[in-house]
Amino acid sequence: MATLSRSDVEHVAHLARLGLTEDELTLLEGQLNHILDQYAILTRLDTEHIPPTAQTIELENILRDDVAEPSLPVDAVLANAPAREGDFFLVPPILTERD
Amino acid sequence: MAGATDLTRLHAHEQAALLRAGEVSSRELTEAQLVAAERDNRALNAWLTIDRERALDEADAADARIAASRAWGTLDETHPLLGICVGLKDLISVQGGQATAGSRILEGYRSPYDAHITERLRDAGAVILGKTNMDEFAMGSSTEHSAFGPTANPWALDRVPGGSSGGSASAVAAFHVPLALGTDTGGSIRQPAALTGTVGMKPTYGRVSRYGIVAFASSLDQIGPFGRDARDAAALLHAVAGRDDRDSTSSPAPVPDELLSLPADDDQAISALRGKRLGLPREYFVAGMEPGVEARVREAVAALEAAGATVEEVSLPHTEYGLATYYIVAPAEASANLARYDGIRYGPRLGDGDVLSIYLATRGHGFGAEVKRRLMLGTYALSAGYYDAYYLKAQKVRTLIKGDFDALFAQGIDALVAPTSPTVAFRFGARMADPVSMYLSDACTLPVNVAGLPGISVPCGLSEGLPVGLQFIGAPWSEAELFALGRAYEGLTADAEWRALEPAELAAAADPATPAPLERVAAGAA
Numbered sequence: 115m116a117t118l119s120r121s122d123v124e125h126v127a128h129l130a131r132l133g134l135t136e137d138e139l140t141l142l143e144g145q146l147n148h149i150l151d152q153y154a155i156l157t158r159l160d161t162e163h164i165p166p167t168a169q170t171i172e173l174e175n176i177l178r179d180d181v182a183e184p185s186l187p188v189d190a191v192l193a194n195a196p197a198r199e200g201d202f203f204l205v206p207p208i209l210t211e212r213d
Numbered sequence: 214m215a216g217a218t219d220l221t222r223l224h225a226h227e228q229a230a231l232l233r234a235g236e237v238s239s240r241e242l243t244e245a246q247l248v249a250a251e252r253d254n255r256a257l258n259a260w261l262t263i264d265r266e267r268a269l270d271e272a273d274a275a276d277a278r279i280a281a282s283r284a285w286g287t288l289d290e291t292h293p294l295l296g297i298c299v300g301l302k303d304l305i306s307v308q309g310g311q312a313t314a315g316s317r318i319l320e321g322y323r324s325p326y327d328a329h330i331t332e333r334l335r336d337a338g339a340v341i342l343g344k345t346n347m348d349e350f351a352m353g354s355s356t357e358h359s360a361f362g363p364t365a366n367p368w369a370l371d372r373v374p375g376g377s378s379g380g381s382a383s384a385v386a387a388f389h390v391p392l393a394l395g396t397d398t399g400g401s402i403r404q405p406a407a408l409t410g411t412v413g414m415k416p417t418y419g420r421v422s423r424y425g426i427v428a429f430a431s432s433l434d435q436i437g438p439f440g441r442d443a444r445d446a447a448a449l450l451h452a453v454a455g456r457d458d459r460d461s462t463s464s465p466a467p468v469p470d471e472l473l474s475l476p477a478d479d480d481q482a483i484s485a486l487r488g489k490r491l492g493l494p495r496e497y498f499v500a501g502m503e504p505g506v507e508a509r510v511r512e513a514v515a516a517l518e519a520a521g522a523t524v525e526e527v528s529l530p531h532t533e534y535g536l537a538t539y540y541i542v543a544p545a546e547a548s549a550n551l552a553r554y555d556g557i558r559y560g561p562r563l564g565d566g567d568v569l570s571i572y573l574a575t576r577g578h579g580f581g582a583e584v585k586r587r588l589m590l591g592t593y594a595l596s597a598g599y600y601d602a603y604y605l606k607a608q609k610v611r612t613l614i615k616g617d618f619d620a621l622f623a624q625g626i627d628a629l630v631a632p633t634s635p636t637v638a639f640r641f642g643a644r645m646a647d648p649v650s651m652y653l654s655d656a657c658t659l660p661v662n663v664a665g666l667p668g669i670s671v672p673c674g675l676s677e678g679l680p681v682g683l684q685f686i687g688a689p690w691s692e693a694e695l696f697a698l699g700r701a702y703e704g705l706t707a708d709a710e711w712r713a714l715e716p717a718e719l720a721a722a723a724d725p726a727t728p729a730p731l732e733r734v735a736a737g738a739a
Contacts, residue, residue, distance in 0.1 A: 118593070130548060130592040131555070131569075132585055133577030142589055145648055149590060152649060153537045156606050159613065166608030167615060169432055169462070170665025171419045171689060176461045190325040194559035203558055206568055 118146050220245040225297045225391040225445040232279060232296045233288055239279070239296030243272035243340050246298045250342060250389035253719075256727040257365045259374075259383040261303045262311055263343040271340040272296065278338050293448045293473065295338035300384045300393035303344035304351065304427035305436075307331050314427040315349040315359040315377075318554045318579030320561060328425025329460065330394065330436060330453040337452045342390050345380030349581045350551065351401055351429045353377050354654035357645060358583040362731035366409060367716035368679055371733055372638040375405030375654075378439070382409040385439045386716050392449045393439045398429050399539055400633075400658025402437045403670035407633035407682020410672040410716070412446045412699060413439045415658075417689045418665035419464035421450075422457030430546035431462075433539075433662045443671065443699040447472040450692060464690075471693035479704035485697045486520045489627045492527035497631040497657050505676025510632045513673040513683045516705050517630065527626065529617040534610050535660040540652060541594050541607035542663070548591030554579060586648060615664040622688040628698060632657050633670040633682030641734045657684065667692050671699040674711045
């Protein structure tokens with residue numbers, strides 16, 4: 115199976131939105147490759163015609179009555195916000211004007 | 214009234230009998246449990262928070278319910294957990310309380326609502342003593358991955374209690390509470406139960422609602438009980454199990470009343486073994502299993518056979534693929550579930566500037582090493598170009614692993630009997646340097662999660678002075694039958710010498726001069 119290079123590890127860290135130190139990246143490169151080596155055992159099995167299992171105990175058509183129910187009060191929802199303005203979570207600008 | 218220490222030694226069903234007879238109050242029981250937990254917590258670090266005032270308020274409320282029920286002649290209709298103390302793993306929401314999941318990234322977070330199981334415990338009238346320590350986001354097999362320091366095992370204070378629900382297991386073993394709740398994604402209830410000499414069950418996937426529980430791997434996670442005997446643990450499962458509309462994976466399957474009527478009489482309990490067909494999976498006696506563990510498990514199997522069960526060696530041929538399958542599926546699901554910890558809606562927010570730098574700093578500082586490792590694995594397994602090779606492949610192998618179990622139950626096997634953990638409790642630090650060695654701790658438990666089945670661990674003696682666990686694995690929804698098997702084994706060994714032994718280092722745990730687990734780890738590393 116695949117081997118992860120240092121730049122692969124940096125790419126995956128970016129996808130996972132993890133800010134990692136140089137030491138962490140170095141340690142993870144070795145550990146992840148060691149773990150991926152263990153995954154290679156799965157290639158021994160021919161699974162071409164085996165369906166995947168996502169849920170073991172399947173329940174179907176689990177619906178509740180289509181009636182509005184009260185949600186948590188806004189203040190309870192926002193009580194844990196690290197930054198808040200009025201009834202909103204405060205975040206840095208996500209969209210910026212061009213030029 | 215009995216002395217305060219004696220009260221903590223009692224099983225929940227014994228405490229309940231005293232409560233109903235009016236010989237003790239829930240306040241007295243709760244006070245005794247609080248004293249024990251507060252006294253030992255420096256040495257054990259089993260509890261992340263002990264809610265003294267809230268617990269005593271709940272105890273007073275339970276005493277009022279008992280008095281009212283007695284006056285109305287309805288005591289028999291109250292739940293056996295009324296007035297009994299329970300510990301909750303710190304990923305279960307209690308309104309207004311903390312739920313750190315063992316992580317810095319949830320420090321300061323206060324739950325805005327009760328979990329479904331918390332509501333159920335309140336309905337039953339149980340007293341919530343506090344929140345127990347755990348591996349961060351339930352990722353680990355030793356509780357060493359808690360951001361708030363490791364938990365010690367009361368059988369040997371330089372050893373782990375197992376994990377991830379190690380705080381719950383340690384607290385029950387050390388008589389801080391007769392009962393506690395944990396979660397089990399790959400063995401996180403059964404393995405610590407085995408390592409601490411307690412009873413722990415992972416129910417069928419869907420048996421207990423996970424509304425209000427911090428998610429790890431959603432197709433594997435399940436909530437379950439710890440107790441010091443099968444009857445107590447079964448009563449706790451009964452209290453929290455059942456359909457809840459807020460968790461669409463929770464099942465409408467009826468919760469069996471048998472969970473509340475396991476026989477008190479040993480002979481009656483043993484008689485449940487007659488005619489039972491038990492399978493002994495040969496693949497579960499893995500390389501690396503300690504001889505003492507194998508010996509205890511084989512002795513237990515021989516005792517079950519002598520009492521009337523039929524034991525036949527069986528094969529679960531895809532067992533060796535369980536570890537790799539689990540360590541693809543669980544991290545993949547975790548990488549999706551843990552995306553929510555971004556410093557925007559709750560928890561500390563680190564970094565400044567744009568949103569991306571907040572994400573990177575908050576998650577980079579907020580998560581510990583094991584969580585980062587699994588998020589990296591999961592993200593990689595789901596990433597473009599690798600999804601088919603890893604995640605889809607693992608889901609297909611999952612079908613084969615589940616098929617192994619299905620085939621045996623279809624042949625009329627009532628349950629499987631196996632070791633819970635290949636080893637007894639290991640020393641702090643022994644498996645921290647090599648993640649794969651830690652992952653192997655769960656080789657005998659994680660196929661059960663992969664297949665969605667119920668499993669129970671019951672103590673079956675000691676090896677080198679440390680507890681060994683015996684695991685029973687059943688078909689979906691067979692929790693009552695598994696408890697009956699566990700109860701039967703308790704009956705068979707009621708007079709065994711090891712049954713009378715208490716954890717060897719309880720006195721040291723109570724000594725204020727005993728170092729905290731983190732100090733031991735630091736001293737060991739120096």
